[in-house]
């Protein structure tokens with residue numbers, strides 16, 4: 001699809017999230033907003049027959065060990081949902097800017113044309129999943145008993161402690177690598193794979209949940225898509241993909257918002273440079289180049305000079 | 317690879333370890349009474365002439381050997397620990413360790429040596445993906 005020539009709001013719904021590009025906010029100092037909205041429906045898992053306590057199998061799989069669980073109360077459920085929504089949204093919202101390297105999103109302000117970059121926003125809408133409700137993903141949540149040190153979970157089945165910091169591993173210096181699991185899982189839900197995916201020890205043709213896929217060195221392990229909490233510029237992939245899609249400009253692949261798709265594999269190879277078969281399309285790709293610092297709109301001369309305007313310019 | 321076996325020496329637990337560091341051998345010795353205490357107030361006596369002395373002796377030698385190997389090589393600090401140890405063939409055991417989004421599976425192959433000890437001759441890692 002082509003972008004409108006005048007300032008407007010453009011929306012597109014993908015299988016795994018909705019996206020809105022808002023150029024009405026563009027002026028000499030402000031970029032376009034690209035908001036990814038993810039609707040997650042949550043469901044309680046409680047002990048059977050209204051009991052206060054019970055057992056639940058790791059990963060919801062009856063072949064796996066059971067953990068002690070307790071019934072959700074209204075208060076505990078509401079507090080959990082609120083923390084989940086607030087912390088996951090704030091983790092992913094307003095962290096990336098995409099530098100616009102295409103002749104689009106160019107608008108006049110005071111007689112000067114500016115090329116606008118993209119400010120990446122994230123909105124998480126959380127509600128109780130019920131028949132007839134509409135969500136991109138449904139996540140079931142069980143409440144671990146206080147005596148339980150751990151419970152098996154994954155992207156659509158959490159335990160109540162998955163919103164709290166947890167030590168997954170230690171780095172080479174012996175420092176703990178901590179993660180709040182839900183922010184990692186939200187990464188999956190918007191299309192991100194594991195930090196070493198596409199690397200030598202985690203080929204995309206194999207199981208991308210294998211231990212090595214979570215990192216083979218400290219940097220990969222510390223990544224939010226490894227075992228830690230660090231955000232990297234290549235995690236802006238979902239926003240880059242949306243921009244390529246709705247602008248028709250750029251070569252960022254368009255996976256069906258599914259980390260196992262072939263297109264996703266190609267993308268991982270591009271951003272990590274790990275896959276020797278994709279050395280040409282390396283992380284140096286300038287298409288909607290992701291940054292973790294604000295880049296202001298540029299004049300034609302600044303674009304020509306390939307300038308990066310990272311401090312607020314004095315525009316006359 | 318590591319050897320571990322239990323030799324006859326009445327009155328105390330003895331672990332013989334070969335091809336492993338002295339420190340690991342000491343750790344293994346220390347671990348034995350601790351695990352015994354968890355089951356019984358009296359220390360368990362291990363009196364084996366050979367790991368092939370009985371089916372239980374074989375199993376115990378192999379499981380102790382894989383536990384020793386895991387303690388030294390499986391360094392992830394998170395997860396739910398060992399969820400199962402399954403015998404897959406007479407000389408093959410599979411251990412599963414629970415982690416978020418997956419179960420790490422390590423398959424050990426063993427051989428009995430002429431001295432009646434158990435030797436790890438193969439180790440393969442795989443994953444059972446969850447979710």
Ligand SMILES: [Zn+2]
Nearest residue numbers: 184188194417
């Ligand atoms: Zn993951």
